[in-house]
Amino acid sequence: TEIKEELNAVDPTSTPGTSTELPATATLLQNYPNPFNPMTTIAYQLPVSGIVKLAVFDVLGRQVAVLVNERTDAGKHQVAFDATGLSSGLYFYRLHITPSARASGVNTEGVSDEVVQTKALMLLR
Helix, strand or coil, X not given: CHHHXXXXXXXXXXXXXXXXXXXXXXXECCCECCCECCEEEEEEEECCCEEEEEEEEECCXXXXXXXXXXXXXXXXXXXXXXXXXXXXXXXXXXXXXXXXXXHCCCCCCCCCCCEEEEEEEEECC
């Protein structure tokens, strides 16, 4: 009977080692692999839904790619970056989040401010 109780307690739709909890803070994670050629993955986490813009810039500050520019639900997300056509070198990727309530003009009392985080990545050919 103990085995039956244990089996009944297991959620068959969950994957071992994964969590359905929302992140506590907005976080831009380091791309992987880094350095890369020509593909890399960039991950980020959102505690609340919001308008997300994830863009890549060269060392002179020129925007070379926009990977995300849309309303995104809370949770963990990742996007692939294909740097085909770009030259080797250092680039920066920036995550800019505007919480949905703030973006829609709703009373934003208690809603966190905009978040901007930047990290570097290296393209090697």
